[in-house]
Amino acid sequence: MIRRPPRSTPLYSSAASDVYKRQLLLGWNKTHNLVSRKTTSNIQEHIEDSLLVAPLLRENIVDLGSGGGFPGIPIAITNPQKKIYLVERRQAKAAFLLNTINQLELQNTKVINTDSRELKAQDLGERLDIVARAFGSLKSTIEATEDLLKTPGTRLKVMKTKPAPDCKEIPKNYTIEKIEEINLKGKDKGRILVTIRTREP
Secondary structure, eight states, X not given: OOOOSOTXXXXXXXXXXXXXXXXXXXXXHHHHOOSOHHHHHTHHHHHHHHHHHGGGSOSEEEEETOTTTTTHHHHHHXXXXXXXXXXXXXXXXXXXXXXXHHHTTOTTEEEEOSOGGGOOGGGSOSSEEEXXXXXXXXXXXXXXXXXXXXXXXXXXXXXXXXXXXXGGGSOTTEEEEEEEEOOOTTOSSOEEEEEEEEOOO
């Protein structure tokens, strides 16, 4: 097991993030193709993008199609009070995520190796935020989480680049609750977090 400072210190977050980035993500990516070549060249930017959204999420978080662990793992490292569910249907990527949370001793994180359509709301806690980053179109993301979104209090949080989506892009039974900016320093195009919920009868 990797040695690190106590979990409560800022130094722990920095050390764990570095291990995640250099030893785990880049190491596994050589043989498992977890993230694209473009992503490997600017991983720090992806980590910062993940951390900017953390304060906008509640305590129970599903990272939809977690893949290489963005945004779930950076959020889990820096927010031990939040419960993170890393949902990934591909077995190789789920194995990487499981190895990572074990190596970093992330006790607030669980890997779920299944299709999102198989998830059960009762297994994930109340007031659930489902965060999606580079998952697909708004329509396909909603379709992948529609059973979870039927639970009162559950929200879908889609990270994307501007422009803001048009209401016509989402099915009629859903509504855009709010749009928040999550801009990265030095990034030309602004980033936004789009919150979607089931439309009330």
